[in-house]
Amino acid sequence: MSKDLNFAVIGCGRIGTRHAEHIKNNGNLVAVCDIVEDKANVLSEKYGAKAYTSISELLDNETSVDLVAICTPNGLHAEHSIEALSKGFHVLCEKPMAISVHDCGEMIKTAENSNRRLMIVKQNRFNPPVEAVKKLIDEKKLGKIYSIQLNCFWNRNPDYYKDSWKGTLDLDGGTLYTQFSHFIDLVYWMIGDVKSVKAFGGNFHHQDIVEFDDNGVIALEFYNGAIGTINYTVNSFAGNMEGSLTIFGEKGTVKIGGQYLNELEYQRIEGIEIKDLPKGNTANNYGKYQGSMSNHDRVYENVVEVLTNDGVISANGFEGLKTVEIIDKIYQQIGNRNKNV
DSSP states (O other), rough: OOOGOOEEOOOOOOHHHHHHHTTTTTTTEEEOOOOOOHHHHHHHHHHHHHHEOOHHHHHHHHHHOOOEEOSSSSSHHHHHHHHHHHHHHHHOSSSOSSHHHHHHHHHHHHHHHTTOOOEEEEEEGSSHHHHHHHHHHTTTOSSSSEEEEEEEEEEOHOOOOTTSSSSSTTTOHHHHTSSSHHHHHEEEEEEEEEEEEEEEESSSOTTTTTTSSSSEEEEEEETOOOEEEEEEEOOTTTTTEEEEEEEEEEEEEEEEEEEEEEEEEEEEHHHHHHOOOOOOOOOOEEOOOOEOOHHHHHHHHHHHHHHHHHOOSSBBHHHHHHHHHHHHHHHHHHHOOTBBB
């Protein structure tokens, strides 16, 4: 049944190309769009899709499309999602959902008014150790959660930002949006909503090329009484170092680590041992740097389940909004976004 689904991809860069690869396993890629005509043509020729340089033209002409994947720069996610939703298409939006709380609300409102499904890419939820620990938390096997520590120690060198929308406030939004919104999502998904934030940050190493922070330290207070910390940087010398999440609970302590939250590094749980975790997917490789674990296969499996069997969305618009709300609270605390240190 999934092969009957028709998809369109808006944005034909690296992430759009990855979406296209997974779409071919779950349906038909019938249309692609990018303002750079050559990018649209390359993807269209590879998958036999029609190429557009105008989103409006694609949405007006491709009435057989079931879902539009939004793979454009962060600051355009809201505009492009709202246009697709308002014209009657289901939407899968890449992370971050948007770079303002207001825009997230407008996306949710449009989806509701149009009676369309709005899904957000949060692929780290499918990492095997993450799934295992989330299950323990939901089953209360860790007891009351006391605290959480999140470490995000990556590298982004000048080549990453060269000739790109990345590094700009208007289209990128900040390190927490582009590099670490998946990690923030896991904090919300596992522990709960954040009540208050204290944060310090600055631009230590990218003053000439980035309009915002390149590292920060954060203290969190959750509504359920738990506390937490986030330490993040894109200044890890010469390469990514670590992405880790440590949870201290009444009945156990666990640490998910590796560079991309892909390894269960520590566990000591009352009466339980997590065993035989499946091997996860490799990290997304972008040549000179790597990103999060590539689980878009699972994302599209969920899309198919939602659209063909009335399945539950793995990450919905409300959850996408919560990630942006938490990041917004942090950046309000950090203050001057292009502060040099």
